[in-house]
Amino acid sequence: MRKSSSIVLIAILCIFSTVLPMRGDYLEQAVDRFAHGEYESAVTFFEKHLQSARPSSFVYYQLGQALQKSEKEAEAALAYRRALLLDPRFAPAAEALREANARLGVSPSASSWKARWAEKVPSDPTMLLGAVAFWFGAFLLLAAFVLSKKRTLLFFLASVLLVAGLASCILAAFTDPRILEAQQAMVMNLAGTSLFKVPSEDASEKITTLNQGSTVKILSARGRWFLVELPGGQRGWFLQEGITPVVPSA
Amino acid sequence: MTGKKFPMHRLSTFFVAAFAFFFFGVPLFAQDATAGLSSPATVVGRPVEIVVTVRDARSAEVPQNLNLAGLRIELLGRSTRFEMNNFKITSSLTYTYSVLPQHAGEFDIPAVEVRVGDKTLKTNPLRLSVADASAMQSPQGLPSSPSPQVPPSGGQAPRSNGRPYFGELVLSKKKAYVGEVIPAEFRYYFNASIGGEVGDRPNLVGEGFTVQKLANVPKREQIVNGENYIVFAFQTAITPAKSGALEIPPAKLEARLQLPGSAPAGFDDFFRQFGGVAPPGMFTNMQEVAIETAPTSLEISPLPKPGRPDDFSGAIGKFKMEASVSPKKAGPGDPVTFRVVISGQGNFEAMGAPALVGDDEWRSYPPSEKFQSSDSISYAGEKVYEFLLVARTDQQQTPGIRFSYLDPDTGKYEILTQNPLPVQARAGQSPAQTTEAAPDQKKTNAPEPVPTPTPAPAGKAGGASSWTSILVHPAFLIANASLGVIWILVLLVILIRRQAASPSGLRRKKIHRIKAALAALESCSENEFTSRAVACLLTALETEANPLAAGALLVGLPLDDQTNAQLANLLSLDEELKYSVGGAKVPDRDTRIKILSALKKIPA
Numbered sequence: 001m002r003k004s005s006s007i008v009l010i011a012i013l014c015i016f017s018t019v020l021p022m023r024g025d026y027l028e029q030a031v032d033r034f035a036h037g038e039y040e041s042a043v044t045f046f047e048k049h050l051q052s053a054r055p056s057s058f059v060y061y062q063l064g065q066a067l068q069k070s071e072k073e074a075e076a077a078l079a080y081r082r083a084l085l086l087d088p089r090f091a092p093a094a095e096a097l098r099e100a101n102a103r104l105g106v107s108p109s110a111s112s113w114k115a116r117w118a119e120k121v122p123s124d125p126t127m128l129l130g131a132v133a134f135w136f137g138a139f140l141l142l143a144a145f146v147l148s149k150k151r152t153l154l155f156f157l158a159s160v161l162l163v164a165g166l167a168s169c170i171l172a173a174f175t176d177p178r179i180l181e182a183q184q185a186m187v188m189n190l191a192g193t194s195l196f197k198v199p200s201e202d203a204s205e206k207i208t209t210l211n212q213g214s215t216v217k218i219l220s221a222r223g224r225w226f227l228v229e230l231p232g233g234q235r236g237w238f239l240q241e242g243i244t245p246v247v248p249s250a
Numbered sequence: 251m252t253g254k255k256f257p258m259h260r261l262s263t264f265f266v267a268a269f270a271f272f273f274f275g276v277p278l279f280a281q282d283a284t285a286g287l288s289s290p291a292t293v294v295g296r297p298v299e300i301v302v303t304v305r306d307a308r309s310a311e312v313p314q315n316l317n318l319a320g321l322r323i324e325l326l327g328r329s330t331r332f333e334m335n336n337f338k339i340t341s342s343l344t345y346t347y348s349v350l351p352q353h354a355g356e357f358d359i360p361a362v363e364v365r366v367g368d369k370t371l372k373t374n375p376l377r378l379s380v381a382d383a384s385a386m387q388s389p390q391g392l393p394s395s396p397s398p399q400v401p402p403s404g405g406q407a408p409r410s411n412g413r414p415y416f417g418e419l420v421l422s423k424k425k426a427y428v429g430e431v432i433p434a435e436f437r438y439y440f441n442a443s444i445g446g447e448v449g450d451r452p453n454l455v456g457e458g459f460t461v462q463k464l465a466n467v468p469k470r471e472q473i474v475n476g477e478n479y480i481v482f483a484f485q486t487a488i489t490p491a492k493s494g495a496l497e498i499p500p501a502k503l504e505a506r507l508q509l510p511g512s513a514p515a516g517f518d519d520f521f522r523q524f525g526g527v528a529p530p531g532m533f534t535n536m537q538e539v540a541i542e543t544a545p546t547s548l549e550i551s552p553l554p555k556p557g558r559p560d561d562f563s564g565a566i567g568k569f570k571m572e573a574s575v576s577p578k579k580a581g582p583g584d585p586v587t588f589r590v591v592i593s594g595q596g597n598f599e600a601m602g603a604p605a606l607v608g609d610d611e612w613r614s615y616p617p618s619e620k621f622q623s624s625d626s627i628s629y630a631g632e633k634v635y636e637f638l639l640v641a642r643t644d645q646q647q648t649p650g651i652r653f654s655y656l657d658p659d660t661g662k663y664e665i666l667t668q669n670p671l672p673v674q675a676r677a678g679q680s681p682a683q684t685t686e687a688a689p690d691q692k693k694t695n696a697p698e699p700v701p702t703p704t705p706a707p708a709g710k711a712g713g714a715s716s717w718t719s720i721l722v723h724p725a726f727l728i729a730n731a732s733l734g735v736i737w738i739l740v741l742l743v744i745l746i747r748r749q750a751a752s753p754s755g756l757r758r759k760k761i762h763r764i765k766a767a768l769a770a771l772e773s774c775s776e777n778e779f780t781s782r783a784v785a786c787l788l789t790a791l792e793t794e795a796n797p798l799a800a801g802a803l804l805v806g807l808p809l810d811d812q813t814n815a816q817l818a819n820l821l822s823l824d825e826e827l828k829y830s831v832g833g834a835k836v837p838d839r840d841t842r843i844k845i846l847s848a849l850k851k852i853p854a
Contacts, residue, residue: 057713087713095583102585102638105618122713124720131726135733142740145748169721176719203463211618247717 026052027059034062039069055248057087064096074188074212076100081186081215081246085177088118104213109231114175123176130168137161181246185228187214189242199225199237207236215246281306283364285373286471286478287349293381294354299326300347301473302362302373303442311365312345321357321378322350344478351380414441415507417452417543419498421488423658425549430566430658431487431597432548433629435467438503438541442471442478446507446536451484452543454501462487465626487627489597493552500542511535553656557663561605565655567596571604571666575648580675585638588648590617590668593632596655598623603635608670609649613640641675648673764790768849776836783845784824787817790852809851816848 030045046063053059064079080097083090101108137158144154173179187193187210195207199222210216216228216238226238281304288299300323304310308330316323326346351357359376418437426432436452451464467483482503490496511534553566572591580586590604598621606614615638623631639648647670654665720726749755767786774782788794791803804817823837837845 054715055717056715083713085717086715090713098583098585102613102615102640105615105636105638107587107618107636107638108585124714127720127726131730135730135737138733138737139740142737142744145741145744173719173721176721178714178717178719179721208620 042066057083061093106213117175123172127172130165134165184246185243193242195236283371283373288473291379297350302345304343307366354382417541419543436484438482439479449504452501452503456499460489490550496548498546502540508534559654562654563602565601569594573668575671582676585640588637590635595630604653607650645675813848
């Protein structure tokens with residue numbers, strides 16, 4: 001009995017000793033393959049690393065570079081976009097995405113104030129700081145109720161902290177690209193994808209064709225079809241094949 | 251005749267009754283009025299006819315002339331027509347107007363009001379295109395109006411040759427170039443007196459040309475050789491693929507029509523009894539027919555070589571070009587969008603993009619293209635090309651643009667040019683090496699340097715490590731919810747304490763204490779009664795700490811004398827109990843009730 005349990009324990013330890021360093025190995029191997037010009041192999045290892053590890057803007061940026069070297073422009077653009085979703089301040093990814101879009105013939109989208117804000121201020125820390133300030137203000141308000149001395153000052157401080165904290169949280173939520181672009185998807189078909197008025201492949205119902213690399217907003221899904229909205233506000237139906245959500249599905 | 255014989259006297263009675271019913275039953279059928287033009291288009295000075303048909307009416311009143319600026323419309327005459335289809339007799343009145351166009355333009359002829367008895371019927375409105383006489387003479391002239399693209403047979407009426415149905419192919423020209431788009435219309439005419447069903451669209455198969463998807467044109471009425479016909483038309487565009495004589499084969503349209511047929515066996519005998527034959531149109535048969543257009547020949551020429559520009563990309567037609575740039579100011583390395591719009595009529599789907607001129611200082615990429623057709627056959631419209639340009643060096647203006655096409659009317663190549671547009675574009679200060687290299691390497695096949703992934707810039711390799719915002723992270727939500735609950739609890743405690751310390755809270759507390767003391771008093775033993783009653787009185791007077799002041803306080807209470815005396819007696823009993831050596835006597839039952847009643851009267 002003791003012997004069999006020892007064998008099981010050793011087996012578990014062996015599995016852990018091989019699996020745990022594997023994550024790090026994937027990334028190291030990917031970088032190594034990239035350095036030796038084996039881009040497609042590097043792409044495979046970057047993707048394996050991303051499947052097993054937490055997402056990282058830098059790894060997505062590296063994946064984009066490997067894809068670009070493999071002449072997969074649309075996939076590279078998607079990787080750069082994902083890198084920017086995780087870290088909107090990542091300037092090299094923004095530059096690489098701009099170049100990739102230009103090669104794909106995709107017009108640059110108009111930069112909104114939300115995007116410009118996200119490029120300057122990180123969302124998660126803003127949200128955290130806002131929450132801390134809000135609750136500090138809230139408890140200070142309670143203290144002002146209880147204490148009789150310096151009550152006005154406490155009320156003032158509590159109000160300032162409450163308003164500032166709440167504003168920070170709202171701003172962070174409204175400018176977080178992961179929330180804003182949660183419904184975005186990218187056209188990956190080499191020949192582009194046709195937009196139809198109704199969910200039917202009848203050529204007479206075709207509205208337009210979007211280039212590879214174009215982004216759309218998915219509003220709803222019906223069978224094989226997505227109801228999408230183009231950046232200009234036009235709505236139509238796309239076949240699900242050929243478009244990939246910008247935020248990877250879990 | 252070998253058909254089954256019917257008893258003649260019964261049969262004749264039946265038919266007389268049937269005739270009477272259907273003949274006098276005519277007014278029961280729905281009346282309506284329709285109008286049709288003998289041709290939807292004409293030229294100035296060439297008259298056309300409007301025929302107003304009033305069905306199921308024996309008399310009607312119509313206006314003698316119609317007032318419409320630019321057209322002289324006068325009533326020419328009237329005719330009556332009876333028809334019998336499968337025992338249904340229909341009578342129709344036909345009024346013919348002459349329309350003389352006085353100047354060119356598009357005319358909307360309003361509905362004609364027809365008065366039948368007490369009712370006023372209205373016909374459908376009509377539309378007449380009138381061209382200048384000179385415009386219709388050009389054999390290769392493109393249609394002046396955007397729709398329909400096909401000239402209406404040059405004002406020539408089609409020939410029915412007495413047939414109840416026939417087909418016709420109308421082409422905008424008989425001579426064209428390889429790759430040129432030729433608008434065409436397949437028309438199928440059906441005499442208005444026959445009914446039936448028409449197929450979805452005609453079938454055209456041939457070699458040496460391509461055909462656009464056929465587009466339905468709304469059904470219309472047309473007078474052909476004095477007969478009213480329903481016209482089903484399908485517009486398309488034919489593009490020749492090779493030079494030489496091009497034969498457009500017949501295009502077949504399937505239909506099931508109710509055509510005049512022979513009377514069933516036995517009916518001829520009946521009519522012969524009356525010395526005649528069955529009236530024409532009385533019996534009809536449903537027949538499946540295929541209506542064909544006549545084969546048509548076209549003369550297709552190759553594209554002329556003399557004068558062909560080097561950048562000719564296959565555009566044939568008549569075009570205009572406009573260009574714009576946005577944004578007008580671009581930051582370092584930012585692309586600008588150079589938008590070129592080619593509009594007009596021609597082979598939009600086959601043409602290539604315009605060429606950039608003087609773009610050495612710009613990095614450009616193949617443009618995106620989007621075609622917006624303004625008709626149903628993709629012949630007219632506008633095609634938008636968007637070039638993305640990135641300045642290699644600081645630039646004050648865009649490149650120029652050049653677009654060449656063949657004008658099929660003149661047979662000459664035309665060149666449209668656009669001068670550079672003002673723009674302020676700054677070159678990228680340090681474009682990413684890896685991304686910039688890719689397009690250049692494709693062009694020059696230069697050896698690729700050994701790359702390494704760009705290292706993470708200091709302090710920028712962070713960012714989020716999750717696809718979900720912290721806002722929806724469970725830990726964040728739980729922490730906030732916990733803080734919220736704690737905050738609410740603390741607030742409740744504070745509020746309760748404040749409430750307890752308030753005058754009303756204190757008063758409530760005092761009442762509670764008095765009630766408790768009275769309750770204890772009611773259930774205590776006789777020996778304890780006096781001390782407990784005094785304790786209750788001190789509680790009510792709030793002078794537990796100073797019992798000696800109770801007497802003075804008692805005087806100030808708003809109580810009647812008897813109650814006051816009872817309570818003063820209680821105090822003296824208590825003193826007696828405390829200070830007398832033998833001890834005080836226990837109050838009897840009546841006294842206890844009175845003291846209890848007096849204590850209850852003390853106001854809180």
